[in-house]
Amino acid sequence: MSFEDWYRQDRLPHIFCAGCGNGTVINCTLAAVEQMGWKQEETIFVSGIGCSSRASGYILADSLHTTHGRALAFATGVKMANKGLHVVVFTGDGDLAAIGGNHFIHACRRNIDLTVVCMNNQIYGMTGGQGSPTTPLGCLSSTTPYGCAEPPFDLCELAAAAGANYVSRWTSYHVKELEKAVKAGLETPGFSFIEALVQCPTAFGRRNKFKQVADHVEHLRSHSLLKAKRDRMIENGEQIPAGMFVVGELTRRNRPAMGVKP
Amino acid sequence: MTRPEFWQGNTACAEGALAAGCSFFGGYPITPSTEIAEHLAAKLPKKGGVFMQMEDEIASMASIIGASWAGARAMTATSGPGFSLMMENIGFAAMTETPCVVVNVQRGGPSTGQPTMSAQGDMMQVRFGSHGDYAVIALCPATVQEMYELTVKCFNLADKYRVPVFLMADETIGHMREKILIPDTVERVGRKPFVPGNPPFRAADPDLIPGFPQFGTGHHVHVTGLTHDERGYPAATSPQLHMDLVKRLVDKIENARDEMADYDVINPDAEQVFIAYGAPVRTVQQVMHDRKDPNIGFLRIRVVWPFPEKALAKFKNAKRFLIPEMNLGQIAREIERHVKVPVRSIPKLGGELHTPAELVRALEAQP
Numbered sequence: 001m002s003f004e005d006w007y008r009q010d011r012l013p014h015i016f017c018a019g020c021g022n023g024t025v026i027n028c029t030l031a032a033v034e035q036m037g038w039k040q041e042e043t044i045f046v047s048g049i050g051c052s053s054r055a056s057g058y059i060l061a062d063s064l065h066t067t068h069g070r071a072l073a074f075a076t077g078v079k080m081a082n083k084g085l086h087v088v089v090f091t092g093d094g095d096l097a098a099i100g101g102n103h104f105i106h107a108c109r110r111n112i113d114l115t116v117v118c119m120n121n122q123i124y125g126m127t128g129g130q131g132s133p134t135t136p137l138g139c140l141s142s143t144t145p146y147g148c149a150e151p152p153f154d155l156c157e158l159a160a161a162a163g164a165n166y167v168s169r170w171t172s173y174h175v176k177e178l179e180k181a182v183k184a185g186l187e188t189p190g191f192s193f194i195e196a197l198v199q200c201p202t203a204f205g206r207r208n209k210f211k212q213v214a215d216h217v218e219h220l221r222s223h224s225l226l227k228a229k230r231d232r233m234i235e236n237g238e239q240i241p242a243g244m245f246v247v248g249e250l251t252r253r254n255r256p257a258m259g260v261k262p
Numbered sequence: 263m264t265r266p267e268f269w270q271g272n273t274a275c276a277e278g279a280l281a282a283g284c285s286f287f288g289g290y291p292i293t294p295s296t297e298i299a300e301h302l303a304a305k306l307p308k309k310g311g312v313f314m315q316m317e318d319e320i321a322s323m324a325s326i327i328g329a330s331w332a333g334a335r336a337m338t339a340t341s342g343p344g345f346s347l348m349m350e351n352i353g354f355a356a357m358t359e360t361p362c363v364v365v366n367v368q369r370g371g372p373s374t375g376q377p378t379m380s381a382q383g384d385m386m387q388v389r390f391g392s393h394g395d396y397a398v399i400a401l402c403p404a405t406v407q408e409m410y411e412l413t414v415k416c417f418n419l420a421d422k423y424r425v426p427v428f429l430m431a432d433e434t435i436g437h438m439r440e441k442i443l444i445p446d447t448v449e450r451v452g453r454k455p456f457v458p459g460n461p462p463f464r465a466a467d468p469d470l471i472p473g474f475p476q477f478g479t480g481h482h483v484h485v486t487g488l489t490h491d492e493r494g495y496p497a498a499t500s501p502q503l504h505m506d507l508v509k510r511l512v513d514k515i516e517n518a519r520d521e522m523a524d525y526d527v528i529n530p531d532a533e534q535v536f537i538a539y540g541a542p543v544r545t546v547q548q549v550m551h552d553r554k555d556p557n558i559g560f561l562r563i564r565v566v567w568p569f570p571e572k573a574l575a576k577f578k579n580a581k582r583f584l585i586p587e588m589n590l591g592q593i594a595r596e597i598e599r600h601v602k603v604p605v606r607s608i609p610k611l612g613g614e615l616h617t618p619a620e621l622v623r624a625l626e627a628q629p
Contacts, residue, residue, distance in 0.1 A: 008484070011495060041480035046328070057484050057496060062477040064331060065486035065496075066324065067354050073321035077328025077336070078477060080312045081286045085332065085478050103324075106317040 003030040006040070008060045015054055019205075019213035021172035021198025025119050026055045026090075028175055028196075032182035033088065043086045046075040048100060050126050051200075052092035052119035069100030072107040075114050079259045083113075086186070093120040093134040097153050101133075108162030111190040113259040117182060118155060118193070121200035129203030136243075140207040155195050160251040165190030167251035171197040171220040174247065181249065190257030197245070264443040271409040271436045272339075275365055275429065276301035278413030279337050281448045284363070285311040286334035288325030290318055290344060293377040294433040295367035298339040319344035323351035326362045331477045331485060335417050339365035341433075343374060345384055346391075352426055353392030354487045356511060359463070359472065361420035361453060365413070365429040367436040368588075370613050379613020380433035382540055382588040388428050389567050395508050397515035399522065400428040400567040403435050404543035407442040412564060418451040419522060424471055425515060430566065432588065434541035434615060456481060461492035470514035516568055523570035525563045532559030533581040534625055537574075537597060539563040542586040545616045549625070552618060558625065566593065571600045584608055584624055586616045 007030070016022050033043060040061045047053035049068035056063035066074045071089050079087045096104050096118050107114065123141055124130040131144040134155065138147040160167045166188040168181035178196055185192030199205060199216035210216035225233075225240065227248030233240060269277070276298045279287070287306055289299040299315070306313045312329070316322040319340050326336035340348065345366045355362055370376030371383045384391075388400045399419050401412045413429055420427040456462065456473035462483040465472045475481035488496040489504045497503050528550065534557060536546045543562050550560055559577050563570060574583075574597065583605045585594040591607030598605045608624045610616050 008482075010493075040482065042478055044332075044477055057486065060482050062331075062482060063484045064328065064477075065484065065488065066327075067350055067487060070320060070324040070351065073316065073324035074328040076314065076316070076321070077286065077288060077325035077330075078332045079328075080314055080325070081329035081332035081334040081336070082478055102317050103321055106321070 001034065003027065003034040006030040006034065006059055006061065008058050011058050014058055016051065017202045019199065019201040020051070021121065021200070022052055022055065022119050024172040024175060025117060025178065025196045025198060026058070028179040029088065029117050029182050030059070031179050032186055035183055036186050038086050042084065043088065044078055045088050045090065046071050046078065047090040048095035050092040050095045050124070051121070052090050053095060055090040069095050069098070070103060071095065072100060072103040072114070072116070076107060076110070076112055079112060079114060083259055083261050087114050089114055089116040091116060091118050093118065093122060093155070094124045094132040097133040097155055097158070105158065105162040108159050108164040108191050108193070111163050111165055111255055111257040113189055113191070113257055113261070115182070115185040115192040116194070118195045119198050120155065120195050121198045121204055123200055123204040125200050125203045129207065141204070156193065156250050159193040163191070163255065164193045164251065165253055165255055165257060166192035168193070168249045169195040169197070169245070169247050171224060171247065172199060173217050173221040174224070177247070184249065184252070188252065189260045190255060263446050266441055267444055268439060268441050269406055270297060270439045271403070271406045271431065272297035272367065273301055274406045274409035274442055275339070275413045275431065275436070276305070277444070278410040279363070279417070280305055280309065282335060282414040282417040283450060284335045284337050284417065286326060286329035286336040287311070287338065288314045288316050288322045288329065288336070289338045290316055290322050290340065292341045292344045294369055294436050295339045295341045295365060298365060298367070319347040320351065323348040323364070327351060327355050327358070327360045330360050330362050333476045333478070335421070337363040337365065339367065341367050341369045342371040342384060345387065349391045353394060353396060355426040356392065356396040356398060357487050358485050359424040359511070360426070361424050361474070362426050363413070363416045363420050363429065364426055365431060368430065368432045370611070376613050378433065380541055380588060380615070381611070381613065382432055382592070385430065385566065385589060385592040388430055395512060397512045398426055398428060398567060399423065399515060399565065400430045401564055402430050402539035402566050403564070404540055404562070406435065406438060406440045408564065409435060410442060410444065414448045418449065421453045422451050422471070423515060423518065424453065424474060430540070432541045433613070462494050463490060464492040465510060465514070470510050470517070519568040519570065520572060522565055522568070523573065524565040525561060525570055525573045527573065527576045528560040528562070529556050529558060530576050531579050532557050532577065533579050534584065535559035535561060535577045535580045535582070536584050536586065536621070537561045537563065538586055539566050539593070540588070542588060542616055545586065545618055545621055548618045549621045569596050574600050582606060584621070586610065586621060
């Protein structure tokens with residue numbers, strides 16, 4: 001079996017725009033799931049609302065496409081009612097960090113055995129490009145026409161502070177690293193959070209000087225700062241350049257978890 | 263065989279859930295329903311079940327839907343403010359045909375209102391509270407015995423009709439203690455089995471209910487709150503498909519109205535007829551007992567939604583219906599739709615039961 005066998009062929013074509021980064025993240029996730037050797041009948045995909053959350057519907061397994069922001073609460077019910085199931089959650093920055101923020105921190109606190117893949121496009125894509133809790137300061141969106149005036153969330157810091165066992169951040173550029181990170185998340189008992197920054201040419205890129213998809217992906221690449229390098233810079237007292245974000249495995253620990261298969 | 267107990271209504275509800283095989287409870291503390299969660303927190307883990315105290319009522323409702331798809335008989339319990347928070351996911355449960363049980367021990371509203379006082383103010387919210395058209399089932403207990411029995415019945419109806427079912431209790435019955443008789447076993451009606459290979463949301467039977475393709479059993483079912491076709495795939499822009507789906511969701515409940523009707527008819531030849539559900543039943547019973555007048559009839563309703571309209575026709579000589587409710591006449595208006603004789607609402611707000619004298623005054627007042 002290859003990761004392509006996890007796709008629900010009769011649902012294609014998908015709804016993602018040309019140049020969207022979500023497909024890359026779904027591919028990486030399914031490749032990681034496939035490497036785990038998990039059976040389709042024991043793997044459940046749960047998602048909320050938004051572009052990212054449409055992912056669950058394209059996968060040939062049981063899937064629950066829920067209400068906006070609530071995927072983690074639904075997933076908690078699925079996992080706790082049958083700990084033998086593997087539960088993977090797809091979400092986005094608006095779904096997870098705005099309307100679903102409370103469920104996010106509590107799922108982390110419980111350290112419940114879920115793997116959460118967040119496609120962070122820094123915008124509300126499905127509704128046409130409104131500012132989200134991760135829209136960078138100064139960026140343009142349809143609801144921040146004079147530049148975003150609110151500081152963004154660091155989703156990974158949030159997850160780690162709230163108690164997740166595994167936290168990683170990569171981008172749609174770093175496909176190999178992302179796949180490995182998802183696999184590490186799937187292997188780790190407890191709550192695993194993988195943030196994947198993705199380009200959104202339709203709603204984010206065209207308003208923020210990324211006329212070409214490749215320009216946006218290149219921006220994600222060039223503004224990624226490897227965790228090891230970041231740590232070295234801090235050790236040497238160097239200033240972290242503005243606009244850079246840390247990528248890599250940020251947290252890995254073995255705190256008591258709930259919902260782990262006995 | 264039965265075993266006598268002297269229980270609070272909320273305890274009886276929790277025990278009814280355990281007897282029915284509830285194996286997942288997701289809830290959030292709220293007066294006056296909290297004893298249900300507390301009782302299940304103590305009992306469920308010992309029976310191999312799961313108790314989850316969720317972060318809010320939105321999550322509580324979400325968790326029981328997830329647990330239900332994973333195969334559990336799942337329940338939550340709340341009161342007014344929490345019930346309002348659950349509304350979006352209640353609509354999701356109706357749209358995705360997810361069996362689950364929601365207990366609402368009603369208190370005075372709107373808003374925070376009267377947390378420790380009794381009310382029946384959510385009787386329209388339970389029927390229409392989520393957006394869009396849908397249908398649900400709602401039961402109202404008037405005794406501690408019924409808190410037990412109707413909770414069991416909620417689980418059976420939820421599984422049979424694949425719909426959220428509501429135990430619409432009130433603070434009076436939830437916190438009242440009285441003797442009840444616990445049976446050794448209770449009836450269990452399970453979910454219709456799913457026939458492998460069928461589209462998961464095809465409802466080919468006359469009852470319009472599809473078989474349940476439980477998660478983890480290899481059916482690869484996609485469950486979405488979007489308008490979906492028989493395969494469960496989103497098809498949100500087809501007018502005909504949306505109409506057919508919503509009509510089926512409503513019809514599978516409305517068509518079974520008579521089948522699930524549960525009421526008592528007392529003195530069907532009477533001209534003056536009380537109709538009550540929940541706590542006001544007790545006051546009507548007192549009046550019936552005191553007056554012993556064959557010209558006073560009583561329709562006592564347990565399944566309030568879908569409303570058992572045919573029960574009204576049992577009172578052929580009725581000249582007037584009198585409806586004591588702990589709200590401003592929510593079900594009285596529903597009754598008005600179905601009868602030609604005058605309907606007199608006897609509303610009572612504030613948290614206290616109607617007194618027998620109040621009902622007698624209404625009875626004796628000229629129309």
